[in-house]
Amino acid sequence: MKTIVYFYSLSGHCEKLSGKIAAEMHCEAERIVEKKRRLSKGFLRFLNGRSALQRKSAAIEAVRNEPVLFDRIVIVTPIWAASPTPAVRGFLEKYYQDLKGKKLGLVVTNLGSDPAEAFSKYQEIFPEPFIKLSFTKAKDEWKNLKEDEIIKQFVLGINQ
Numbered sequence: 001m002k003t004i005v006y007f008y009s010l011s012g013h014c015e016k017l018s019g020k021i022a023a024e025m026h027c028e029a030e031r032i033v034e035k036k037r038r039l040s041k042g043f044l045r046f047l048n049g050r051s052a053l054q055r056k057s058a059a060i061e062a063v064r065n066e067p068v069l070f071d072r073i074v075i076v077t078p079i080w081a082a083s084p085t086p087a088v089r090g091f092l093e094k095y096y097q098d099l100k101g102k103k104l105g106l107v108v109t110n111l112g113s114d115p116a117e118a119f120s121k122y123q124e125i126f127p128e129p130f131i132k133l134s135f136t137k138a139k140d141e142w143k144n145l146k147e148d149e150i151i152k153q154f155v156l157g158i159n160q
């Protein structure tokens with residue numbers, strides 16, 4: 001089964017996590033790149049939450065690995081304002097048809113809010129149901145050992 005991990009990451013956490021997931025799944029991880037640069041440093045980066053809350057989608061660069069070529073696709077992204085990131089919204093709009101009929105996974109990272117709200121907002125814009133996984137800092141799920149254990153369980157689940 002051909003598998004790929006696509007990730008969006010503003011401050012590096014999802015990038016690191018994607019590397020681990022891709023290693024466990026023996027596949028490549030590719031970054032989703034927005035055409036317009038965002039504020040990514042300091043407290044000002046939180047201003048990006050407004051565009052997520054307003055359901056804005058970002059224009060993104062074409063990915064190098066076309067999703068249509070894969071059977072199993074995992075998307076890794078932070079939660080912004082309990083909502084989908086504009087980059088992943090843009091990715092889903094651009095490749096919606098290519099994702100239909102595929103086995104999909106959605107992995108989110110966040111600080112402390114309940115990921116359930118973001119998952120249901122994502123489900124509205126995904127073409128298929130997805131296997132979900134979250135890493136919440138407040139639940140100590142950013143710690144390396146715990147993270148590794150959760151990733152292993154997720155990969156076992158998505159392999160079934």
Ligand SMILES: Cc1cc2nc3c(=O)[nH]c(=O)nc-3n(C[C@H](O)[C@H](O)[C@H](O)COP(=O)(O)O)c2cc1C
Pocket residue numbers: 008009010011012013014015045046047048049050077078079080081082083109110111112113114
């Ligand atoms: C604009 C913005 C909005 C955020 N909104 C939330 C939120 O609603 N709930 C939450 O728990 N964490 C929130 N966070 C924290 C991020 O989800 C978290 O730090 C994530 O791991 C960052 O991933 P990254 O380093 O790959 O960009 C927000 C962060 C940013 C920058």
